[in-house]
Amino acid sequence: MTSAPTLRGAQIGCGFFAQNHLHAWRQIDGADIVALCDSDPARLAATGAAFDIAEARRFADAATLLSTEALDFVDIATTVDSHRALVELAAARRVHVICQKPFAATSADAHAMVQACDEAGVRLMVHENFRWQTPVQAVRRAIDGGAIGTPHWGRLSFRSAYDVCRTQPYLAKGARFIIEDLGIHIIDIARFLLGDVATLSATIQRVNPRIRGEDVATLLMCHQGGATSVVDCSYAAHREKELFPQTLIEIDGSEGSLKLEADYRLTLHHRHRGTQVIDCEPPLHPWAERPWFNIQDSVLNIQAHWVDCLRQGREPQTSGRDNLHTLALVEAAYASAASGQAVRVMSSAPSASGA
Ligand code: NAD
Numbered sequence: 001m002t003s004a005p006t007l008r009g010a011q012i013g014c015g016f017f018a019q020n021h022l023h024a025w026r027q028i029d030g031a032d033i034v035a036l037c038d039s040d041p042a043r044l045a046a047t048g049a050a051f052d053i054a055e056a057r058r059f060a061d062a063a064t065l066l067s068t069e070a071l072d073f074v075d076i077a078t079t080v081d082s083h084r085a086l087v088e089l090a091a092a093r094r095v096h097v098i099c100q101k102p103f104a105a106t107s108a109d110a111h112a113m114v115q116a117c118d119e120a121g122v123r124l125m126v127h128e129n130f131r132w133q134t135p136v137q138a139v140r141r142a143i144d145g146g147a148i149g150t151p152h153w154g155r156l157s158f159r160s161a162y163d164v165c166r167t168q169p170y171l172a173k174g175a176r177f178i179i180e181d182l183g184i185h186i187i188d189i190a191r192f193l194l195g196d197v198a199t200l201s202a203t204i205q206r207v208n209p210r211i212r213g214e215d216v217a218t219l220l221m222c223h224q225g226g227a228t229s230v231v232d233c234s235y236a237a238h239r240e241k242e243l244f245p246q247t248l249i250e251i252d253g254s255e256g257s258l259k260l261e262a263d264y265r266l267t268l269h270h271r272h273r274g275t276q277v278i279d280c281e282p283p284l285h286p287w288a289e290r291p292w293f294n295i296q297d298s299v300l301n302i303q304a305h306w307v308d309c310l311r312q313g314r315e316p317q318t319s320g321r322d323n324l325h326t327l328a329l330v331e332a333a334y335a336s337a338a339s340g341q342a343v344r345v346m347s348s349a350p351s352a353s354g355a
């Protein structure tokens with residue numbers, strides 16, 4: 001039996017986080033990155049050398065890349081201001097697309113990008129990797145396995161004082177910070193575990209005077225299925241133990257409860273079957289490092305999911321269409337924080353949130 005041809009991909013954006021994408025692509029069977037693109041010559045050269053991509057296959061602009069290389073997909077890991085142009089360029093070339101989060105700066109941009117890919121008949125996945133973290137996948141499996149019955153309440157918490165702006169300096173300059181950069185991940189996990197959201201209330205605060213946007217956010221969400229969740233995020237939480245980049249999760253269900261606590265310890269308690277403790281520590285891949293290894297492992301998992309979806313002709317879990325729901329909640333959070341009112345969440349696209 002002949003094995004399927006290896007998918008040919010190109011990495012657009014060779015900055016801080018793209019290095020994790022490229023390490024993970026090397027570890028995945030079925031896909032190869034054959035070309036690179038970055039408008040910054042120094043980063044392009046350094047990344048090309050580090051990942052053995054020949055100079056002839058390094059491009060300063062995506063249009064030349066797409067008109068020169070025969071590609072199955074592009075992996076866009078640039079910052080949000082360039083996402084729409086790059087996604088539409090790839091769609092126009094009938095090339096499948098992965099795009100980093102935040103997918104788009106506005107809801108209108110996001111809808112246009114989804115439509116462009118639909119009309120071109122190409123797959124579109126948003127690289128929203130937090131739900132692909134090993135511990136979060138374990139929580140999903142526990143719920144699917146009936147460990148706690150039907151979930152009715154949850155708390156998803158990311159509290160840290162880690163200086164994330166050191167490696168991502170652009171985060172300190174934006175009018176929006178923690179919800180658009182980090183909250184978006186935790187909101188997506190809440191959708192993945194508890195389903196889509198009907199109404200949302202939010203408050204935001206700025207504690208660190210050296211940044212422009214908010215570094216603390218607290219959301220209350222009422223899910224369409226009846227559950228209520230609290231999503232709380234902070235980059236101004238000076239705790240006894242720094243837990244970056246761990247997301248802690250508590251969920252109560254009709255038959256029991258689960259807690260994903262510090263250092264990837266998952267406790268499942270069932271009212272009749274008692275308590276079980278599971279160590280969900282993610283693998284530390286050879287190219288990964290602490291404390292980022294949890295996120296780095298999720299990069300491998302989501303990219304492997306992409307290869308499976310392209311091979312099997314399936315819609316990725318975090319498709320552009322699905323991510324419209326997560327983006328709508330980000331917009332609702334900022335609107336609620338500004339108005340002080342709860343917001344009824346409207347998102348036109350049908351959801352495949354997974355809960
Ligand atoms: P970065 O600034 O370090 O890298 C972006 C690179 O893209 C730069 O090298 C820049 O020169 C290049 N670039 C920008 N516009 C371009 C264009 N039009 N054509 C070609 N190259 C272009 O940024 P980063 O920290 O690596 O973040 C990139 C994206 O990844 C952001 O959207 C960020 O939110 C996201 N991110 C996600 C995770 C995660 O998945 N968990 C973690 C960190 C960052």
Ligand code: 89V
Pocket residue numbers: 164168181182245295
């Ligand atoms: O993962 C990210 O998207 C990063 C982080 C949340 C760590 O700040 O931007």
